[in-house]
Amino acid sequence: MQGFSFFRDYSRRFRPKTSHAALKALETGFAPAESYMFMATSVKPLAEEPIDLDAIEQTLGRGSKDIRTDLLLMRTLERLLHSSEQEVALFAAESINLIEGRYSTRIEKLKERLNESPSQPGLEEIARLCQDLATLYGPGSSLRAFYLHESYSWLRTLEREFGLGDASHTRLVRVLVQLGLQDQARSELERLGIGRSAEALLLEAEIEFERRNYVRVAEVCRELEPQLDSLESDARQSVAYWLEQDE
């Protein structure tokens, strides 16, 4: 161990910027263990003030990873849009453009491919991308409504051309919920015919939540409780929250 004196000499040595790079540098002997320990333990949430622009840039630089990361980035960047520092606000606006651009580019490429030869995976993908892009915009945003309509319209095309699989049908219900069309979402859910499966119950809970029928949300969540393990962690947390509220 060289001790943390390593940091005094940072300008003349390799300075890993991520814990991944620090680990690789440790393995290959280019940085001491302290460097990795430092990077691995100094984890600061992306959205925590003061916002670390380098960390945002690094995350942006990795390209679109998943909707959760992009969502976190968008919410953080939206806060930065109002920064009194012009360069920071500009960085935020251009970064948002970059994220939107990545989705739009993928959507446009898919559109071109679908115009030439419509395919089931292509239509499923474009509907998902449009819904993801919509989700990136905050509630009440006109752009959110626009991309939700786009997603809906692609799902309808998918239904006409190839029929809706379970995943796409579920997406259709969720898009309707996000659009605020709860009655239509409910009848789609019934049409889906997945009975009282975990997915169906979760969608029902979401519809009732949007209707602000919180008593019914809690009832559905109770029914859902035995099947909790089959849900993803976010959904499990939401259900757990409602069950707690019900106690």
Next chain:
Amino acid sequence: MNSRRPRVCLILEGSYPHITGGVSSWAHQLISALPEVDFVLYSISPKENQPLHYKLPENVVEHRDMVLSTKMKSRKKPLDREMMLQEISRMHEAFQAGSTPDFSRIVEEMPADYFAYRDAVTSDVGWELISRSNQINNPIYPFSDYYWAWKSGHDMIFTVIGARPPQADVYHAVSTGYAGLAAVVAKLRTGRPYLLTEHGLYHKEREMEIRRVRFIRGYQRDMWIRTYNQLSKLSYRYADRIISLFEYNRRVQIEMGAPEDRTQVIANGIDVEFYASVKREHREGFHVGLVGRVVPIKDVKTFIAMSRIVKDRLPEAEFHVIGPTDEDSAYFEDCRTMVRSFRLTDCFHFTGRADVRDYYSFLDVLLLTSVREAQPLVILEAYCARIPVVSTRVGNVPELLDYDDRFLAASKDPEKLAEAVFYVHDHPDEMARLVEKNGEKARRFYDRRDVFRRYLELYRRMAEEESWQA
């Protein structure tokens, strides 16, 4: 006073006369407006044989292209190769330490028509520099990647340093970067002064571009960003006069090392009479316009989102996007789809390229939704044509709009922009007074003839002066 015509070498990068755009049209107007000056164009381009997009005015007496990607053949040798390499090494150390090196030593050791492409990588000193830099910046990834990134970056710099500058009384670079570097080299080789005009901030613009490009890996991104920052700092250190378009940019230049007493703001101007001659006529409805290209940086989608909000409250509203639609066809298609989806088809118009004066005659408010601007001339045009303006808070816009928050919004905020449009709609008397005041402001401070006259004075004065020696 010397009665000889001043000979000004205008150094441009990726713009006039090969590429159209804001800086190019400014350069063209400047040259055309000053027939008493002889201009030498020194254009730095990324590739060879680019067609001219402008008919060169008669006072362009010479035009020389420098192609960054072309390897030049050395016709001279350094007097003392070892000394030159030591200077390069010292320069790197200075950069590493965050200071701006004495560049005159490098230029002294590296004669014109000598291009250090080979020496820089095959010499012991050059190799040591690359290896050491790789150890600091990129030891965990393949060395070959780093080598080629390093080499391509340095080769462009050596092309600029080795190029023999045209003869001139004044070297006027229209950006920092490679154009600025060429001006620094010209100044150091000839002793003639260097005038720098920055329309935006070169290093910031390049940084944003690099961030957008996904294939540039982390260490390469850092390397390019550092290089562009250093090129700007070098220009700020060596330029005899440094012009920015507005105060905010001047402050950034000073923060980056520009001596305050050499900086000055000369805003861009417009043909005031041309736009003031617009005959205003009321047209049925309420007309909201955006003048600009349909490209992401103008954020036309936010304009469309704002239009939906406005339309809900003002059913008589009509929306016009006045500008070319063919620069990013995918974005334009997306915008059109959005207009359809927002059920705005009947009231939303993409005009394509058009004479803006036809629209200035009846627009009730001009909107700017851009996420990036320097000093947008459309605002001044609208002022002269007596149209109220609402805009995002970018570049010099807050200053142009007197920091009046009623007409300013953060980028990507259609709700706030719509609110500002409603304010304009609901306060016609106040707007009538405001447009008179704004028109007066544009006439007094942003007349293009005055702007170019100031450049003429600068050219004349600098042509008489000796260069400031760093």
